[in-house]
Amino acid sequence: MFTLAARLRHTFSELDAAMTALAGIIHEAAPGTPLTACCFPLPNVATGQEHEPVTRIPVARLDGGAAVAASLDGYRQWYIRPECSAKASFRLPGYLLLPAAARPLLQPQVEQINRLKQQFRAQVQEAEGRDKKFALVHDTLPGLITLQVYRQLVLLPRAASRLGFTWANKQIIQKVDKDRLVQQLTESRLSPPPLTDAQTWLQCVDREIYDVKRLPPGVELRLRRPVKTHPMVNVRWCEEIKPRQQQVKAHLPLLLCQDKPPALTPLGDYPPAKSRKRREASIKDEPLIPRLHIYPYRP
Known part of the structure; x- marks a missing residue:
C-alpha cells in the first residue's frame, strides 16, 4: 500500500505531465500562425513585505509569443521564488486565444488538469492538522506553494465579445x-x-x-474581512444570454477557444486613475472580536 507522501508525489507527477501535454496542444493549435495572447505581469512581493498596505501596483504588458511563453510558465509557477514572499501568491492576469477548432482537444485536457489539482488538494487534506499538512507537502515537495497548485485553469465555456481587466478591492461581509x-x-x-x-x-x-x-437582542453580528487587492476580469459573452456578463478571477491567463478575438480593456496600474465611488459601509462600530473580524450590526 502506498504511503500518503508517495500518492501525493505520484499525483504531482501526473499533473506535471498533463501540463506538458497542455503546452503541446497550445503550441500546435495554429501551426504557422502566431497565437493571439496578452498578459499583464505584476511586480514580485519581497519577503517581509506581504503584510504592507497596497498603495500602488505597476502593471507591465506582454503580447504575442512573449505572452504565450509567460502564460505557460505561469501555469506551472508552483514553487517559492528566490527573494519572493511565499505568503503573497503569484498572479498573472491575461488570456490565450486558440482557434475554435482546438476545443475538442483543449477542453478534456484542461478538465484532466483540474481533476488532478482537486485530487492533489484532497490528498493534502488527508493529513490531520495544519502542522501535519505542512510537513507532508514540504517534506515531499520542498518549496511548493499549495495555493498555486490548487488554482484551477479557466477555459471559457463560450465565445466572449469583450474582456475587461480590472482591480478588485472589496470586503467580505457575511451574517454570523x-x-x-x-x-x-x-x-x-x-x-x-x-x-x-x-x-x-x-x-x-x-x-x-x-x-x-x-x-x-436587536443587535446582529457580521463578519467583515478585507480582501487583498487582486485582479479580476469582466467577461461579456457574444451570445445574448442572462447574465450577459460574468466576473472571473484573473489569477492566471484565461483560455479562450474562438476565432474572433474579443475586445480588450487592459489591466492598468493600481489604483486606477478613475475609481467608482462605493456606497459607504453600514457597519461602523468597533469590532467585537478583532481577531475574527466580527462586528456588531444594527439593522
Whole structure:
C-alpha cells in the first residue's frame, strides 16, 4: 500500500505531465500562425513585505509569443521564488486565444488538469492538522506553494465579445449566527494557537464568549474581512444570454477557444486613475472580536 507522501508525489507527477501535454496542444493549435495572447505581469512581493498596505501596483504588458511563453510558465509557477514572499501568491492576469477548432482537444485536457489539482488538494487534506499538512507537502515537495497548485485553469465555456481587466478591492461581509459563534468559540477554548500561553488564550476566548452573550437582542453580528487587492476580469459573452456578463478571477491567463478575438480593456496600474465611488459601509462600530473580524450590526 502506498504511503500518503508517495500518492501525493505520484499525483504531482501526473499533473506535471498533463501540463506538458497542455503546452503541446497550445503550441500546435495554429501551426504557422502566431497565437493571439496578452498578459499583464505584476511586480514580485519581497519577503517581509506581504503584510504592507497596497498603495500602488505597476502593471507591465506582454503580447504575442512573449505572452504565450509567460502564460505557460505561469501555469506551472508552483514553487517559492528566490527573494519572493511565499505568503503573497503569484498572479498573472491575461488570456490565450486558440482557434475554435482546438476545443475538442483543449477542453478534456484542461478538465484532466483540474481533476488532478482537486485530487492533489484532497490528498493534502488527508493529513490531520495544519502542522501535519505542512510537513507532508514540504517534506515531499520542498518549496511548493499549495495555493498555486490548487488554482484551477479557466477555459471559457463560450465565445466572449469583450474582456475587461480590472482591480478588485472589496470586503467580505457575511451574517454570523450568535449561537453558532459561541459554539465555535467554546470548542476553541482548549486549542490555543502555537506560541500562545494556554491560560492567556482561555481568558481571551472566555471574554469573547461573554461579549457575544451580552449583546442586546436587536443587535446582529457580521463578519467583515478585507480582501487583498487582486485582479479580476469582466467577461461579456457574444451570445445574448442572462447574465450577459460574468466576473472571473484573473489569477492566471484565461483560455479562450474562438476565432474572433474579443475586445480588450487592459489591466492598468493600481489604483486606477478613475475609481467608482462605493456606497459607504453600514457597519461602523468597533469590532467585537478583532481577531475574527466580527462586528456588531444594527439593522
